[in-house]
Amino acid sequence: MHRLKDNRRAIGSARLAMMGTVVLLIVALGWCEVIGIRADETAGTDAAKIPQFEKDVHPLLKTYCWRCHGGEGYAAELDLRSLPLILKGGKNGKILEPSSAEKSLLYKKLAAKEMPPGNALKPTDAHLATIKAWIDGGAPARYTGGELTEDEDPPLTDSDRNWWAFRKPAHPEPPAVQHADRVRTPVDAFLLARLESKGLSFAPDADRTSLVRRAFLDLTGLPPGPDDIDRFLADPSPDAWEKLIDQLLESPHYGERWGRHWLDAAGYVDTVGSDNDATIIKPRDGAWLYRDYVVKAFNSDKPYDRFLLEQLAGDELVDWRQAGEFSPEMKELLVATGFLRPAADNTGENELNTADIRHQILYDTLQTVSTNVLGLTIHCAQCHSHKFDPIAQADFYRLMAVFAPAYNVQNWKKVDERFLADVSPIQKQEIDKRNAEIEKEIGEYNKQIAAIRDPVRQKLFEAKLAQIPEAIRQDTRTAIETPADKRNEVQKYLADKLGALVAVRPEDVAAALEPAAKSQIAEHESKIGSLNGGRRSYGKIQALWDVGPAPTAYLYRRGGYEFPGAPVKPGFPAVLVAHVPAPPIEPGAGGATSGHRTAFARWLTNAEHPLTPRVIVNRVWQHYFGRGIVVTPDNFGRSGAAPTHPELLDWLATEFVRSGWKFKSLHRLIVRSTAYRQASRVEPGDPATSGASIDPDNLLLWRMPLRRLESEIIRDSILAVSGKLDRATGGPAVPIKPLPDGMVVIETQNLPPGANPFRRSLYLVSRRNYQPTELSVFDQPLVATNCTRRTSAAVALQSLAMLNGTFATEQADQFAKRVIATAGGDELKRIDLAFKLALSRPPGSEELDKSRLLLARQFQRSLSQPNTKPAEADEQALAHLCHMLLNTNEFLYIP
Known part of the structure; x- marks a missing residue:
């Protein structure tokens, strides 16, 4: 033991001695620096001083x-x-x-x-x-120009090109399976083959009432009504399910439901800027036109390749600049480019209209597009080549160059300038010219009116001023006639104390006018009214367009615009171009645009593109099953997750393209499958229960995942059940407002014409950070850039909002009124209808007994309150039952 300690001491001493030597060496070298002994100086040069x-x-x-x-x-x-x-x-x-x-x-x-x-x-x-x-000294610099270096654009390897997501999707044959009777669409064959390899199979089909509720919520975002359920249950035909799906896909609410999914991924908001102050709401005038474009596109089943082309380059597809009048198609194409406008833009404030913020808007736009459409984290290559994926830093800046003519940081359009009129430039010029002429004519009439009124007003003023003591009369006149912001302290005092005594009101002037003068003024005002009636106005389109010639783009060394490196041309990630060649870049319609974005869109929608179809079908799958085949929908690179069913993903992607990029065909493939129609809850004793031990995370889909409704669908479902939902589609957003206690609520007073606080949540003002409280507690996403997958957390505030929140309690009262109006005084009919409205099914026998007991107890409790009439107690008791049903998990989850 002592020898071990001695050895340790010896080793420690040796280390200390070595460290001392190193320290002395460092000090010596440092002292050489201090006294000026450097290698270059000892060589007789002064380079270090330059x-x-x-x-x-x-x-x-x-x-x-x-x-x-x-x-x-x-x-x-x-x-x-x-x-x-x-x-x-x-x-x-x-x-x-x-x-x-x-x-x-x-x-x-x-x-x-x-x-x-x-x-x-x-x-x-x-x-x-x-x-x-x-x-x-010769103007020395570390960076002296030249072409891209090998480090900036590293060579691609076979391993890079052969990453599964970068290869062209195959179209495999659906595999043979043992239980072929469970295969309704090819989707089932791919899933069942994996299940059978693990000794598993699909769960039994869900009951028909659960299926109809599932389909309504998934495809329209609204629960079925009792009539919808009865109609489906009464249809014995073998294609009853298919007919129901077709009916729902033709509903105008389908576009609202699936348009909301796209708006998440696009980062859509109705406001300007970072939205960091709850009390300040800066609306983006006309932004809602893009939201309505998306809803319409889904309802009309616009092919996805065309959908992308219009959103990325709609302005380049038509010569709108020279159009005498906008056709509906032309206007729609300009509205579609609103896809590229949601990035947080603070440049409307002069102190924030700086180069770094301008660039950040461009970077955020690029991030939204790449994560949404390509499923790649290209933004990770801004400062250096991507650490995991074969994406060079130069690829990032080539792609940035695609958008630079529209988001030109040297020819910047501030947020309040970045819009187009919803009439053609020629019409806008004519309207502006005519309105200016009208304004000039009105100005002349106002001068004539003033010439009549001013002498009378002055006479009245002098009469009132004469009542002021002579010693301060002139000072008072001066104080009143001096603009408020230019008054000295004495003048401020006199104006404050005596201003009201000498003030001449318009009605005083009107009363003192001679009849002829009144008649003359009335004639002028009538002409002004006629002129105002001739004014024309136009709305705003939050569009994107090339603001001038394409600027030279550079690779920014270290990711900072302060350090421009080699020039780069517009282009796309080289690892993908190796599989899908880039199309030629040609000027857009009319030759007034660069054509950069059109080329990008056509490259993305090439039928052989490895990512575009895979990424979108994966997100559609995610919305049905709670997770995608790739569970990282915005990251198909090496740091993302591998697909659980790669063959199925490829088959869906290629089938989607073969169908003409049609979403409704994809929906039918998925929703008609056995996989989708499985029960989410497996009864004890069923063979499918073995999946719980073999595949506890249900990655193989041996049962239908149970999914909670999104925030908007919870609110919309409550309104649908209560009977208060306004099902009107489209139009300007319904305003919201923050309260002093931190709550954010929907505005119910001072609403603009046509606005209704009970519209679908899609039509509420969408903010970046401050959503209505009843939405935010259920994980309404914060929109930093965009959201490709929502979270679903369970927190206490959700229960508090549903049990004690004003919205839930008020709608429970309306729910009860609706039940009474339909079912009358029959208690059993009331309970039955309440269950069918809220849960899409009648109550079980035990539920019926407990509901009757609840009604009886609550009736007696309400009746015991002072001045409560039996009819009021009856309604209040039923409202408690309705409120209870809205708080069940069954109401909040898709079965």
Whole structure:
């Protein structure tokens, strides 16, 4: 033991000695630095004394010059962000002569204090000396330009190209299975083959009442009514299920249900900016037109390839700039580009209209598109090549170049400028011209009216002023006639104390006018009214369009716009182009656009694209079964999850394309399958119960997953059951408002014409961070960029909202009134109807007995309250039963 301690001491001493030597070496080297003994200086050079561009000069140019010649604008076509761009010069020629500051226009303008112009901050003498020393020293920089380096655009390997998600989807034959009687669509064959390999099979079909409720909620987002249930149960035909599905796919509510899924992935909101203050709501005028476009597209079964093309490049498909009048199709194509507008844009505020925020809007747009459509985390390649996927940093900036002509950071359109009128530019010009003429005519009439009224008003004023003591009369006149923001303290006091005494009201002037003057004013006002009736107006379309020639795009070294590297051309990820060649980029309709986005959309919708169809069919599957075949719907790369059923995913993707990219065909394939029609709850003793031990997470789908309704569908279902739901479709959003206690509620007063607080949740104002409380407690997503998969958590606030919340209790009362109006005074009919409305089924015998007991007890409790009449107690008791049904898990979950 002692020997071991001695050995440890010896080792410790040796380590200390070694560390001491290292420390002495470091100190010695450091002292050499201090006294100036450096390798380059010992070689007799002064290179170390020359300022470096990135460290010493770049920050100075950013401070003094970039406002006009950097990230936010290129005045005189001059960009001072990197040495290659400085050497390139501007429209006035070269500005830098390396090794000669006195010959360099850059230095001469700064030294003469001519730049920056006006009262802008000028460089100090020390900073000018640094810039001069840098130029005289040869203008050295680490980055001197050139083509993309191997590190910036690394070579692709066979392993990269052969990643499962980057290969063209196959169209495998559905496998043979033992229990072929359980195969209703090819979807079942793929699933059943995996189940049978584990000794499992599908669960039995759900009962017909559960199936009809499931179909209504999944396809329309609303529960079936009692008549819907009775009609389906009474149909004995073998194709009754197919007929029901066709009926639901033709419902206008289908587009609302599935349009909401797409709007999540698109990051749709009705507001502007980051939405960080609950009390400030900044609406995006006309944004709702895009929401309605999406709903219409799903209802009309617009092919997905066309749907993407219109949203990415609708403005490039028609020559809207030269149109004499917008056709409905032209207007729809412009509205469709609202897909590219939801990114949080704060540039409407001057202090936030900066280069970094402009770029962030472009980055967020790129992230939304890539995660939504491609299922790739391309945004991870902004600062460096992707750490997991074969996506080079240059790929990110090539894709950014696709959108740069529309989101041009040097020719920026602020959020309040980034809209189109819903009439053609020619019509807008005519309308603006005519309205200006009307405004001018009205101005003339107002002058004539003022010429009649002003002398009378002045006479009345003088009479009132004469009542003021003479000592302060003139001071009072001066105080009243001086604009409020220019009054001194004495004038403010006089105006505050005496202003009301000398004020002349319009009605005072009107009463003092002679009859002829009154008649003349009435004639002028009548003409003004006629002129106002001739005004024309137009709405706003939150569209996206190329704002000018395509700017030069650069690879930003380290991901910062402050460090532009090599120029890049618009393009797409090389690993995907290896499988799907990029189409040629041609100018859009009329030649006024770059055609970048059209080429991108056509590349995405190539029938052989490996990702576009896989990603969208996976998300459709996710909405039906609670998780996708790939459980990371926005990440099909190496850091994402592998597909649980790769052959099925490929078959669905290729079948989707073969069907003409039609969503309704895909829905029919899935909803008609045995997999979808399984029971979600397996009874004890059924062979399917073995799945609980073999596949506890139900990845193989041996039963239908139980799924909770989304926040909007919970609210909509409550309104549908209570009978208060307004089923009108489309139109401007219903306003919401925050309360001082932190609650966010739907506005019920001062509503705009046609607005109804009981419309579907899709039509409420959608904010980025502050949703109505009854939605937010049920996991309404916060929209940072977009949402490709919602969470479903269980928290205490949900129970509190359903039990004690104003909305739930008020709608329970309305639910009870509806039951009484339909079922009358028969208690058994009331209970039966309440169960059918809320749960889509009649009560069981035990439920019936307990419901009757609840009604009796609550009736007596209500009747015991002062001044309560029997009829009121009866309704209140039924409201308790209705409220209880709304709080059941059965109401909140899809069976």
